Amino acid sequence: MKDIVAGIDIGGTNSEVGLVDNEGNVLDRASMKTRAHGKDFSAYLEDLSRLINDLVKTNAVSLVGIGIGAPNGNINNGSIEHAPNLDWKGIVPFCEKLQVHFPEIPIRLTNDANAAALGEKLFGNGKMIDNFLTITLGTGVGSGFIVNGQLMYGHDGMAGEAGHTVVDPNGRVCGCGRRGCLETYVSASGIVRTAAEQLSIHHFQSKLADIPFSELESKTIADLAAKGDVVAQKVFEITGRTLGMKLADFVAITSPKAIFIAGGVVNAGELLLKPVREHMEANLLSIYKGKVRIEKSGLPGIDSAILGAAALIWSQNK
Template sequence: MHQNMKPYVVGIDIGGTNTVFGIVDARGNVVASSSIKTGRHADIKDYVEELKTSLNNLLEANDATDKIAGIGVGAPNGNYFTGAIEMAPNLPWKGRIPLAELLKEAFGVPVALTNDANAAAIGEMTYGVARGMKDFIMITLGTGVGSGIVVNGQLVYGHDGFAGELGHVIVKPSNGRMCGCGRTGCLEAYCSATGVARTAREFLETRTDKSLLRNLPIEGITSKDVYDAAVQGDKLAKEIFEYTGKIMGEAFANFIAFSSPEAIILFGGLSRSGELLMKPIKEAMDRNTLNIYKGKTKLLLSELKESDAAVLGASALGWEAR
């Protein structure tokens, strides 16, 4: 770190429900963090105003007001090149939101912005299991399936800033499920937490096997319910994980053919399902991987605490912000 460099950066993770922000030091310690509700303000200016107040309070309480080198932001559909959030389906603000510019005005420090999965990849590379790796793919398994692709030590952004939407590769070309993106058959429609719940409903409606899941109202079933049932040995619930893992592993075999990564790293709620998901993924991945790549790509779980990862990843951008 340069002698005159300020000791902290701020990381901001904008989710559909909450916006979490934290003060981070050069070692990757989250010194303090707080959050506000993302959807409370339909107008972006009011949102920035509330964020400004909350963050300034946090900085003041931690004696960090003049010690911030930059701000990094991870947001759905965040474009690194333009600093804007562009047409994000799960956020209250429509169209193109020049967020980096608005935050730069509000705080008077450099701001960099990228999408949430890219931020997680940067966090993993800076502070986590991907330290020292030049080629890896980060897969985030939450409400959707996101990805950050690192090649030769750099994130792949593509010519427009939006490269690396592996959640939207089509895994079921005919008669696939409707995806939130408006197309059918996307990986996200099957392998996100939402996808697991959809598979559960589909299995329960089309089959007659006994299952603990039948005791729950079908419309309200979550991926957590499926996990809980599987842990209790429920056959149908285990099969849902096998079905999900198989689709994921097949897709990963394709991703390996694309960039021959040293590792594919899984992050997010669903990745904590342990062997229930990892075993079928690994089996399908190994079975479908081209011979020249067999056994070369590790399947790993993120080492970052979920609560900190997105903030850490976004904050790593803060050091580079101009």
């Protein structure tokens, strides 16, 4: 039987499970609702374990480990700590409790963006690179830094929250309770906020003016920009500038060879990446100019979180 790792991506809506081999192929996958049992974490774990076991049985593989990517995941103790978008409050000892269902195999958990960076290192565009970072642009903004070939976890296992570095201390209100975090500008919802801001400033004609704020999505803005909507284009230019300027800061600290952008927002492609590159380059300290490339993640969007989670185990076994 083939050795397989179950990679689990825990999101606010769905928990996705995939069977991943040591070359990064996803053999099969399944999904369940993360909130199906409300605050009842034990009931959730029962269902999750059943889902994993069913997948393993159906595919006749040998389960050698479970890797989990979760919001506010702590690699040091395998807990999810105060995740704002999950129903389980406080510190949830995820690995410890799941281990009861799978007593004989390693189980590891980290935050989703750290997992994405590790997935990039094992299976994506970061294979040959010992110093890079991954920025995930989705509902939130996450980051994972590979330093000297290893994921940088920091002292407490919680490093890599670049989404909560500050663009403007008097800026937009963030879900974290502070103001002006990068996440409030360059996440999917940050881009929608920038669209509203631009509508408030300019007189241009724009289809964006006909869509209620609550219904607007970053994908819609990207589509309109592609069709020539001037405000929508300006929104991505501004988003790229904000991200590019902060990336220049991250380069000054970590001096990476590459920066990989992952998450749903990167589907906008060059509409986003071009201004990010230009503004990062323009803001780099001279010693870093021309040295750092910015690319889309090399992991397939649909499976990137699962691959990253599985990489938590496979990176230990290589």
